[in-house]
Amino acid sequence: MAPLREHNAPVCSPTRAWDGGLRPRAGRERAVSCRQPSAARRADLRTPFRPERGRVTRAGMGLLEDRVAIVTGAGRGLGREEALALAAEGARVVVNDLGVSLAGEVETGDSPAALVVEEIRQAGGTAIANGDDVADWAGAGRLVAQAYDTFGRLDILVNNAGVLRDRMSFNMTEAEFDLVMRVHCKGHYATSHQAVRRWRDAAKATGAAVYGRIINTVSEAGLYGSAGNSNYAMAKAAIAALTQSLAREMGRYGVTSNFMAPRARTRMTLSTPTGSMFEAPAEGFDPWNPAWPAQFVVFLASELASDINGQGFVSWANEIELVSGWHSIGKVAHTAGAFMARDIPGRLDELFGSSPRQPA
Numbered sequence: 567m568a569p570l571r572e573h574n575a576p577v578c579s580p581t582r583a584w585d586g587g588l589r590p591r592a593g594r595e596r597a598v599s600c601r602q603p604s605a606a607r608r609a610d611l612r613t614p615f616r617p618e619r620g621r622v623t624r625a626g627m628g629l630l631e632d633r634v635a636i637v638t639g640a641g642r643g644l645g646r647e648e649a650l651a652l653a654a655e656g657a658r659v660v661v662n663d664l665g666v667s668l669a670g671e672v673e674t675g676d677s678p679a680a681l682v683v684e685e686i687r688q689a690g691g692t693a694i695a696n697g698d699d700v701a702d703w704a705g706a707g708r709l710v711a712q713a714y715d716t717f718g719r720l721d722i723l724v725n726n727a728g729v730l731r732d733r734m735s736f737n738m739t740e741a742e743f744d745l746v747m748r749v750h751c752k753g754h755y756a757t758s759h760q761a762v763r764r765w766r767d768a769a770k771a772t773g774a775a776v777y778g779r780i781i782n783t784v785s786e787a788g789l790y791g792s793a794g795n796s797n798y799a800m801a802k803a804a805i806a807a808l809t810q811s812l813a814r815e816m817g818r819y820g821v822t823s824n825f826m827a828p829r830a831r832t833r834m835t836l837s838t839p840t841g842s843m844f845e846a847p848a849e850g851f852d853p854w855n856p857a858w859p860a861q862f863v864v865f866l867a868s869e870l871a872s873d874i875n876g877q878g879f880v881s882w883a884n885e886i887e888l889v890s891g892w893h894s895i896g897k898v899a900h901t902a903g904a905f906m907a908r909d910i911p912g913r914l915d916e917l918f919g920s921s922p923r924q925p926a
């Protein structure tokens with residue numbers, strides 16, 4: 567997709583800025599994303615970029631000047647990159663993170679949200695930290711209220727926070743199932759509820775459409791199913807459905823709702839059996855840098871994507887896929903009343919056509 571490549575600027579973020587055991591190289595922690603690199607900078611995709619004033623390093627306006635964004639789970643991984651990238655385009659960002667392990671256990675030590683806020687401020691941007699649990703109804707309310715109380719508005723909600731408790735379905739415990747469903751499903755729903763309530767009230771009060779963007783984080787596990795993390799796949803599929811429901815409910819008020827399934831190197835992907843494929847190459851373009859999906863989030867959050875609603879994408883490196891969900895691909899009708907069980911096998915070839923009868 568041409569616009570992304572233009573706006574993307576695959577030069578702007580530190581090539582090793584991710585969590586998961588691997589640390590940014592010394593002295594590069596403050597580097598943040600920005601867009602519109604010079605031709606010279608484009609030529610060297612691995613040149614670390616340290617803008618003097620962070621977000622405002624180019625002559626033109628940022629894509630998100632004066633917008634206010636919330637990014638959940640933004641203390642590390644993809645959320646951190648999304649917060650940095652939104653701030654680099656001029657958004658004031660509420661950086662939410664509960665500060666938990668990959669498995670959802672509360673961690674001690676520095677608040678990851680506060681560290682990202684500091685990073686944004688050092689680079690000249692505006693951000694505040696929030697440590698609420700997004701899967702707590704009241705916590706999500708406090709998070710959205712903090713945006714309004716501090717900045718007077720909310721324009722963009724990026725639901726990103728997530729945890730993993732991978733297990734085959736036959737070994738899954740109730741606690742593992744519940745936690746993953748809670749953080750992903752309720753953690754997307756509660757914040758969305760709080761945001762759309764405010765946006766709808768504002769639209770009704772003024773009689774005019776508002777600017778609202780919801781960007782949800784899905785996974786290909788939820789789009790296609792996966793073995794070994796059915797709880798996660800189920801939760802992500804639910805988020806895809808929520809995305810479309812929100813799009814149908816809120817489009818009339820000026821709010822769009824889309825989802826992205828990213829692929830990137832974070833502690834989450836590094837923890838999986840295929841984690842080694844996400845390692846950064848010794849040199850050349852780093853396709854798994856989490857900064858790249860973050861640029862797609864910036865695009866969806868901006869006015870450039872005003873006419874995109876209820877859509878799903880897979881985003882990584884220099885590629886974007888548009889995906890669509892369940893839809894009818896075959897149909898048979900019985901001519902003499904309802905189908906009885908024994909009637910059905912004789913119609914299966916007609917129903918399936920060339921479609922497979924088993925998962926690939």
Ligand SMILES: NC(=O)c1ccc[n+]([C@@H]2O[C@H](COP(=O)([O-])OP(=O)(O)OC[C@H]3O[C@@H](n4cnc5c(N)ncnc54)[C@H](O)[C@@H]3O)[C@@H](O)[C@H]2O)c1
Nearest residue numbers: 639643644664665666699700726727728785829830832834
């Ligand atoms: N990394 C990938 O390639 C990939 C692929 C598909 C989907 N995803 C999704 O992207 C999102 C980000 O994943 P990541 O890889 O950056 O993982 P990550 O573990 O690096 O970051 C997740 C963040 O969410 C925070 N968090 C967890 N529960 C929270 C809660 N209840 N409230 C607030 N914050 C909470 C954690 O503290 C953590 O900082 C997740 O939803 C994940 O499922 C990632």
